[in-house]
Amino acid sequence: MKFLRLLPFVVALPLAAQQRVALTPPMGWNSWNHFAGRVTDADVRAAADAIVSSGMKDAGYIYVNIDDTWEGKRDASGVLHTNEKFPDMKALGDYIHSKGLKFGIYSSPGPQTCARFEGSYQHEEQDAKTWAEWGVDYIKYDLCSYRTIMREAAAKDPANGEKIQSDLMRQAYQKISDAIRKTGRPMVLSLCQYGWDEVWTWAPSLGGNLWRSTGDISDSYLSMSQIGFSQAGLSKYAGPGHWNDPDMLEVGNGRMTAEEYRTHMSLWSLLAAPLLAGNDLSKMSDETKSILLNKEVIAIDQDSLGKQGDRVWGKGALEVWAKPLSNGKVAVGLFNRSLEAAPVSVRFADAGAKSSAKVRDVWAGKDLGTKQGSYTANVAAHGVVLLILE
Incomplete structure (x- = not known):
């Protein structure tokens, strides 16, 4: 008699379960603002270590998120592998989890990421499965080269071009949301499409836990203030499980004064914004720590009522x-x-x-x-x- 080998049974997560992964705005660290394309496995491990040793973990910062430039090439079966900077992503995820932290990663619905590495276009379910196998808890999905696909489709029917681009963008995010939930692994889904098409009105229905409501931030008072104060009027779209995201924190990167960084941290907390530090956590001054670790400010951001200011x-x-x-x-x-x-x-x-x-x-x-x-x-x-x- 032949016996069938039983395969793991995976139950797709319902949409309601997707929203429970971010009942308060996510807190953690992202590699891009400081390291950009230079980030390595060692940098990410050092960040995880620093989150624990600095007291950031105890303050609520739990996500360790790798941004762009980790991607390598696909094999003959289409499975995406990492590049030489990240020799073993599963082992890195295990290391982050061993610290009591959560593991985040980055991709794009287009053929390429913003830095022109491999995107998830036409490999959405395959990539989501890979991320689940690595133990990923958070995915930032950046529109990037998918915009070319949107524009080319719109050019074929200019009279309906705007609607065509909107529909294609929403379909791309729906596709990755479905793929993530199909893995059965809870993952925060962060939509990074720069606030286009009034994303706050439709992202929650697709399973988005947060969505960029602005363009990219930079480490200057002008950039930070223009982005932060432009959020007026968006409060009604945020709540437990789904948040407006005015981009990552620049606190500690050195081009603003302490007063300006306190303004940055205060405004983001009043906005119930995700608090994703973007500095080199292994080299924080006491002043930077006093801003990022102020428990009363964090409590405003993380308040259980879930109201945006x-x-x-x-x-x-x-x-x-x-x-x-x-x-x-x-x-x-x-x-x-x-x-x-x-x-x-x-x-x-x-x-x-x-x-x-x-x-x-x-x-x-x-x-x-x-x-x-x-x-x-x-x-x-x-x-x-x-x-x-x-």
Whole structure:
């Protein structure tokens, strides 16, 4: 009698289960902002080590994400292998998991990634299966060369070109979402398509856990502030399991002041944005650690209510943003985008708080007592005063 060898039985994840992998905005590290195409296996292991030793893991940073340039070539069966910088991706994933962390990776729906390495075009299920075998927990899927496919299709029917491009883009993300869920392994799905086509209106229905709502960030106050403050009006699209993503953190990369980096961290936390550090974690200054590891700021971002904050007042270079928190509290950011210090006021009613509120200055770590109706602070140039109203 012949016996059949039983194959592993994989149950596809329902869409609802896909959203449970990111009930709060994902926190961790991504290789691109600092290492770009130079990233190696050793760099990623060092980042995992530093997340643990620095206290970042305890603060909630758990994803260790490799961005572009890890990809090698496909074999005769179409299976994608790594290049010489990453000799054993399964072993690297195991190392990250051994630290109590989660493992993230990068690909594209196009034939090539942004750095012109191998993409997942026409290999979506095959690649998702490979990622699952490696133990991947997070996938960043960057539109890149798929835009050429979209444009070429649109050029054949210019009258309907915009709709054709939109449909093709959505189909590409639906395809990878289905492929990931088919593996049975929960993975965070990050859509990286730069906020095109009002992605926040359709990404959750395709299984997207976060979606880039902007173009790429760079390590400058101009870039960071233009991206961060442009998020006004998007709060209603975010919530547990699905988040607007204004791109990764630049804190600690050296081209902004500490004041500007505190503005960066404050604004991203009020936005309930994913907090993905983008610096060299093995060489962090105490100042950088004090910003990335501030537990009260992180708690604003990770609040269980899952509400994104929004602008509630603005005049010229001065802005007030507020984020509802659990237990009836409200986080408020007083921002000064000008080149000189200036007073900024918040009316408690504008922020959704009671007329009388206890005020805490988060970065100063000080309780300021009970205030009536409003509060005014002198805010440094390019700076922030971050408050909790209770």
